[in-house]
Amino acid sequence: MFFLLLPTLTEPYPWKIKLEIGLSNLNYQFREYVERFITECSKEGINVWIYDTLRPKDVQKALYSQEREPLELVNRLRERAGLKPIDEKGNKYKVTRLQVSAHNYGLATDFVLVAEGKPQWYGAELWLRCGCIGLSVGMEWGGLWRGLVDKPHIQMKDWRKFATFNHLERLIIE
Numbered sequence: 399m400f401f402l403l404l405p406t407l408t409e410p411y412p413w414k415i416k417l418e419i420g421l422s423n424l425n426y427q428f429r430e431y432v433e434r435f436i437t438e439c440s441k442e443g444i445n446v447w448i449y450d451t452l453r454p455k456d457v458q459k460a461l462y463s464q465e466r467e468p469l470e471l472v473n474r475l476r477e478r479a480g481l482k483p484i485d486e487k488g489n490k491y492k493v494t495r496l497q498v499s500a501h502n503y504g505l506a507t508d509f510v511l512v513a514e515g516k517p518q519w520y521g522a523e524l525w526l527r528c529g530c531i532g533l534s535v536g537m538e539w540g541g542l543w544r545g546l547v548d549k550p551h552i553q554m555k556d557w558r559k560f561a562t563f564n565h566l567e568r569l570i571i572e
Contacts, residue, residue, distance in 0.1 A: 423452035425504040428554045432507055434535040435552065439528055445512040446528065453501035457481065458494065465492045495546045503561040506553035525549045 421429050432448060439446050453461075460475035464484070467475075473483040500506035510517040511524050518524070529539040532552040540548030554560055 421448065421451065423504055424507065425554070425560065427560060428505045428557075431535055431537050431554065432552070435509075435532055435537065438531045438535060442527060442531065444524060444528060444531075446509045447512050447517065448507050448509050450501060450508040451506075452504040453499060454479065455502060458497065458499050458502055461494045462497050464489055492546055495543075500553040500557040500561070503557065505557040505560055506551060508550040509552065510550055 421432055424432060436446060436448070456475070456479040460472065460479040460481055463472045463475050469484070469486055469489045472489055476483055509528070510519065511521060511528065512518065525541060529541040529549065532539045536555065537552045538555050538557075540551030540553070
């Protein structure tokens, strides 16, 4: 059994997170890993919110363009994807390494630590504990990546094999 905290508001930090109700957008195989991750975090006394499970292609394209393209183009892509515009400061940061992501197939999710009903973005020890839990249940953790470290990110190991095999209708060609 696991508990998924269901918030009613979004919390800002440096971007707004849109929290999802349930895990139904995840690939059914990966969902089992995420459920185990939530359960194991809970056993350690760590509450997490799961968000950004299935990301449409247009959102991925807009996020990938940040820092790589001029602000005007980035904001056009963000508008098409239904995202709010950003300013020059926001366009100085890369938010994804890939044009096609495990998120596009429901094979990745982001999470945030929660205390007193609010997201907690700080606390290196807790992020490391969550990352180790993700690894222990068989996932890949973005906190170990070189270059663009992504502590809130967990994904299916070897996700490309699952993406193309299980979801041909979602296949995205770069």
